[in-house]
Amino acid sequence: MQFEIKLISNSKLDTINLASYIAKFLSKGSLILLTGDLGAGKTTFTQGIAKGLGINENVISPTFNILKCYFHDPINLYHIDAYRLKDQDHNIGLEEFIEGDGVCVIEWPIYIKELIQPNTYLKVNLELILGDKRKITISSNCLSYKNLFEELNKKYV
Amino acid sequence: MYSLLLDSSNTKLAVGIAKDDILLDKIYYDAWQRQSEFMIQEINNILNRNKILPSQINEIIVTDGPGSYTGVRISLTIAKVVGVLNENVKIYLLSSLEILKDKNNLSICLMNARSNRSYVGIYKDNEVILNDCVLENQNIEKLIDKYTNISICGETEYLGLKSCKYDIFNNMLDIKKHKDPVKDVLKIKAVYLKD
Numbered sequence: 645m646q647f648e649i650k651l652i653s654n655s656k657l658d659t660i661n662l663a664s665y666i667a668k669f670l671s672k673g674s675l676i677l678l679t680g681d682l683g684a685g686k687t688t689f690t691q692g693i694a695k696g697l698g699i700n701e702n703v704i705s706p707t708f709n710i711l712k713c714y715f716h717d718p719i720n721l722y723h724i725d726a727y728r729l730k731d732q733d734h735n736i737g738l739e740e741f742i743e744g745d746g747v748c749v750i751e752w753p754i755y756i757k758e759l760i761q762p763n764t765y766l767k768v769n770l771e772l773i774l775g776d777k778r779k780i781t782i783s784s785n786c787l788s789y790k791n792l793f794e795e796l797n798k799k800y801v
Numbered sequence: 802m803y804s805l806l807l808d809s810s811n812t813k814l815a816v817g818i819a820k821d822d823i824l825l826d827k828i829y830y831d832a833w834q835r836q837s838e839f840m841i842q843e844i845n846n847i848l849n850r851n852k853i854l855p856s857q858i859n860e861i862i863v864t865d866g867p868g869s870y871t872g873v874r875i876s877l878t879i880a881k882v883v884g885v886l887n888e889n890v891k892i893y894l895l896s897s898l899e900i901l902k903d904k905n906n907l908s909i910c911l912m913n914a915r916s917n918r919s920y921v922g923i924y925k926d927n928e929v930i931l932n933d934c935v936l937e938n939q940n941i942e943k944l945i946d947k948y949t950n951i952s953i954c955g956e957t958e959y960l961g962l963k964s965c966k967y968d969i970f971n972n973m974l975d976i977k978k979h980k981d982p983v984k985d986v987l988k989i990k991a992v993y994l995k996d
């Protein structure tokens with residue numbers, strides 16, 4: 645990866661604040677892949693992104709509906725949880741949201757990897773350490789995130 | 802004879818009403834991924850403001866794809882339900898690409914299929930020159946170059962191409978004249994060329 649930064653989050657609020665900060669660097673068409681175990685904080689991270697985009701609606705896990713849309717001016721948020729798409733037919737139009745007119749966040753992207761174009765995304769891996777502590781690794785091959793990584797380095801390292 | 806015209810196959814929500822194949826009124830605006838929220842209400846609005854009762858609708862002219870996965874199914878489902886509940890209502894299925902054509906010219910009709918691909922159909926008058934299909938975006942320009950004087954139609958900004966003007970409502974009425982209504986309404990199914 646061209647850019648990478650490793651951070652520690654000590655609480656749910658830490659994770660939300662980080663995600664909310666990152667949201668300021670996102671624009672229409674931004675794609676964020678969230679990886680990590682169940683309970684690592686992927687949905688929590690998405691709540692932070694929503695907050696950063698100014699969305700007041702409560703973000704809940706779309707595990708059962710696969711996709712939730714938060715229509716909001718000037719930028720929509722599309723939240724996909726692909727967990728249930730493991731070994732399923734993926735022809736359900738998700739590419740319209742992944743390459744859409746908003747920010748798209750995907751939990752469990754591994755299960756729809758043929759819908760994701762290489763080098764188009766910001767990747768966030770969350771790892772459970774102990775208790776509320778999480779190791780968060782943010783990486784990307786997109787030059788458009790250069791500024792984000794510079795600012796994260798200043799702010800957190 | 803009243804016709805209801807419906808299309809939600811791409812970014813727009815389109816509802817039209819025609820009497821004896823003459824367009825009376827239309828509703829047409831951007832509603833990408835939100836047509837399901839507004840479509841029924843807009844049908845109701847257009848009927849009310851033209852003082853037409855739902856029971857007066859004799860036919861529904863609707864697109865069956867290709868296009869947005871959910872979008873295509875919204876108009877099509879509405880048409881299908883009406884057709885199943887009332888067998889006197891005729892349903893006409895039209896290509897969502899063909900309705901974008903420039904009526905007076907050879908037309909290449911395009912729609913973003915994502916993943917660097919497009920839905921493409923080529924039409925001239927009421928003839929299909931190229932059946933609706935999915936093509937890699939990199940091949941589109943080559944295809945266009947094969948024809949001299951072809952109109953580019955659709956929301957083609959994603960290809961960096963400028964579209965000509967088109968009138969989907971009058972196109973729908975026009976194309977319908979050359980079509981037969983669906984025989985078995987229960988068999989109506991969206992055209993999803995990616996399968």
Ligand SMILES: Nc1ncnc2c1ncn2[C@@H]1O[C@H](COP(=O)(O)OP(=O)(O)O)[C@@H](O)[C@H]1O
Pocket residue numbers: 653654655656657658659680681682683684685686687688689705751775776777778
């Ligand atoms: N540092 C932290 N970052 C994120 N979530 C945390 C943290 N510490 C504790 N939590 C809790 O862990 C859970 C994470 O759940 P969730 O975000 O739904 O995970 P996932 O979507 O990855 O399965 C939440 O209950 C949250 O309150």
Ligand SMILES: [Mg+2]
Pocket residue numbers: 686687705725751
């Ligand atoms: Mg989750």
